Amino acid sequence: MAELCGVVGIGQTQHDAKRTDVSAPGLLREAATRALEDAQLTWSDIDAVVIGKAPDMFEGVMMPEIAMGDALGAAGKPILRVHTAGSVGGSTAVVAASLIQAGIHDRVLTVAYEKQSESNAMWALTIKIPFQQAIVAGAGGYFAPLIRAYMARSKAPEDTGIRVALKDRLNALKNPYAHLKIPGVDFDQVANSPMLWDPIRYLETCPSSDGACAMVLSSEKAAESAPTRPAWVWSTAMKSEPTMFSGRDQVNPQAGKDCAAELYKKAGITNPRKEIDAAEIYVPFSWFEPMWMENLGFAEEGLGWEMTYEGATALDGDLPVNCSGGVLSSNPIGASGMLRFAEAAMQVRGQAGEHQVEGARKALGHAYGGGSQFFAMWIVGSEKP
Amino acid sequence: MSEAESELVQSITTPLRLEYQYTAGVASTRFLRGMADGKILGQRCPQCEKVYVPPRGSCARCGVATDLEVQVPGTGTITTFCVVRIPSDSLDIDPPFVAAHILLDGADIPFFALIQECHFDEVRMGMRVEAVWVDAEDLGPTFESIRYFRPIDEPDAPFESYKEHL
Numbered sequence: 326m327a328e329l330c331g332v333v334g335i336g337q338t339q340h341d342a343k344r345t346d347v348s349a350p351g352l353l354r355e356a357a358t359r360a361l362e363d364a365q366l367t368w369s370d371i372d373a374v375v376i377g378k379a380p381d382m383f384e385g386v387m388m389p390e391i392a393m394g395d396a397l398g399a400a401g402k403p404i405l406r407v408h409t410a411g412s413v414g415g416s417t418a419v420v421a422a423s424l425i426q427a428g429i430h431d432r433v434l435t436v437a438y439e440k441q442s443e444s445n446a447m448w449a450l451t452i453k454i455p456f457q458q459a460i461v462a463g464a465g466g467y468f469a470p471l472i473r474a475y476m477a478r479s480k481a482p483e484d485t486g487i488r489v490a491l492k493d494r495l496n497a498l499k500n501p502y503a504h505l506k507i508p509g510v511d512f513d514q515v516a517n518s519p520m521l522w523d524p525i526r527y528l529e530t531c532p533s534s535d536g537a538c539a540m541v542l543s544s545e546k547a548a549e550s551a552p553t554r555p556a557w558v559w560s561t562a563m564k565s566e567p568t569m570f571s572g573r574d575q576v577n578p579q580a581g582k583d584c585a586a587e588l589y590k591k592a593g594i595t596n597p598r599k600e601i602d603a604a605e606i607y608v609p610f611s612w613f614e615p616m617w618m619e620n621l622g623f624a625e626e627g628l629g630w631e632m633t634y635e636g637a638t639a640l641d642g643d644l645p646v647n648c649s650g651g652v653l654s655s656n657p658i659g660a661s662g663m664l665r666f667a668e669a670a671m672q673v674r675g676q677a678g679e680h681q682v683e684g685a686r687k688a689l690g691h692a693y694g695g696g697s698q699f700f701a702m703w704i705v706g707s708e709k710p
Numbered sequence: 711m712s713e714a715e716s717e718l719v720q721s722i723t724t725p726l727r728l729e730y731q732y733t734a735g736v737a738s739t740r741f742l743r744g745m746a747d748g749k750i751l752g753q754r755c756p757q758c759e760k761v762y763v764p765p766r767g768s769c770a771r772c773g774v775a776t777d778l779e780v781q782v783p784g785t786g787t788i789t790t791f792c793v794v795r796i797p798s799d800s801l802d803i804d805p806p807f808v809a810a811h812i813l814l815d816g817a818d819i820p821f822f823a824l825i826q827e828c829h830f831d832e833v834r835m836g837m838r839v840e841a842v843w844v845d846a847e848d849l850g851p852t853f854e855s856i857r858y859f860r861p862i863d864e865p866d867a868p869f870e871s872y873k874e875h876l
Contacts, residue, residue, distance in 0.1 A: 459800055571875075
């Protein structure tokens with residue numbers, strides 16, 4: 326029987342296009358210090374650090390975690406880096422939780438970040454493969470054809486993506502840490518924003534952000550001294566699949582379905598839509614909300630769009646999704662997955678302020694990465710499992 | 711903020727260069743040499759019998775080597791696509807342009823390719839296309855021996871025929 330793991334401290338930075346006031350280690354320290362303050366702990370209480378970020382090609386600095394050890398209070402302690410592309414923030418939290426669940430450590434600091442202002446993600450993701458034309462324009466260039474495929478398969482109303490974007494942009498106005506805030510944003514403004522990768526519009530796309538997220542994870546025993554109610558980890562799961570094989574369903578990937586099935590089984594959940602009170606899902610382009618609603622088993626295949634359309638995923642719906650404004654509003658890539666996990670924990674701790682789902686007792690955090698091939702998820706609850 | 715502060719250098723962009731030797735591997739080498747001859751060579755999985763173009767030397771679904779070579783024609787179907795309207799330094803072409811998933815006739819996996827010789831608003835899922843090659847004297851061991859794909863005068867392929875290959 327694994328040890329219980331609780332989230333006893335959560336911190337995130339002010340996310341912005343350019344945080345020129347801090348270095349990358351400074352950005353991480355801002356989030357980590359807030360997580361420690363939330364847990365009423367100090368650096369010396371931490372046994373190990375688990376860190377995640379997007380591939381080193383983004384900022385062009387190899388293995389930055391080595392030079393960040395001091396800034397993270399990790400001198401003389403184990404430090405571990407996790408690499409799973411865009412899903413890394415989620416996988417990093419899962420790895421950190423496993424160190425508690427395995428009884429190896431009592432308190433682990435887990436952090437994730439990206440300083441996109443010091444990088445060029447569009448360049449890094451427009452890969453020039455030898456002997457081929459470079460025509461896949463960044464992440465949007467890769468995912469836009471999959472969105473078009475979903476639209477054709479589901480026959481979803483064409484404005485579904487606009488509705489998702491509008492919901493998340495309105496939610497962001499309630500989140501003090503969100504990067505992209507557009508006061509007064511409305512349907513027409515999203516609908517009339519330019520196409521970047523047709524069928525993806527500008528306002529249906531995530532921004533490039535500088536930001537970091539941190540959590541202090543604790544064993545059951547060490548959590549007894551926690552000043553506030555921990556979020557208890559009910560289950561975690563990670564799955565992946567190859568990028569290319571014949572017949573691969575990239576719209577509704579098998580690895581995501583398998584990951585969700587394992588996650589629910591471990592948590593004893595049989596009806597996710599009914600038993601989960603809030604979800605933070607990795608939605609970098611608006612149409613991925615309905616796509617992931619199906620992949621996560623909240624809706625039948627082809628019907629995920631109905632949840633958006635009926636308002637089920639709104640803050641006052643039956644399954645509020647991305648109450649924080651989500652990746653569409655803040656996208657420090659490496660941290661984006663951990664922010665989903667942390668926001669889920671904030672919901673069950675009653676810490677989410679204006680974007681709190683009233684009485685949330687169980688919440689899902691989700692991240693995906695690569696060519697829709699890496700998945701990481703957790704379910705956290707207000708009660709112990 | 712004072713004038714002196716506003717002039718502080720907060721970041722600089724520096725060039726970065728990496729030189730590396732690319733080893734294509736057995737399957738890609740066969741494919742690239744085929745390109746130099748104006749042929750499109752794929753490989754069939756001995757287990758599921760799916761044809762991979764370009765070949766990778768293995769079928770990731772079955773976990774087995776693919777060593778049965780097959781030649782496929784330059785005609786195929788657009789299974790899905792996007793219209794790229796955002797510029798990037800590392801793109802080989804200026805937007806707007808269409809990047810499409812193309813399923814060649816006889817192949818069982820699509821690849822990304824450029825669509826030209828029609829307005830981007832006319833591109834559809836299911837549209838039939840053909841490869842446009844460089845001139846014979848310019849053929850070389852590169853996928854870039856195919857310049858792009860262009861529409862051909864055939865009825866669109868039905869959705870059912872390519873829905874497994876979006």
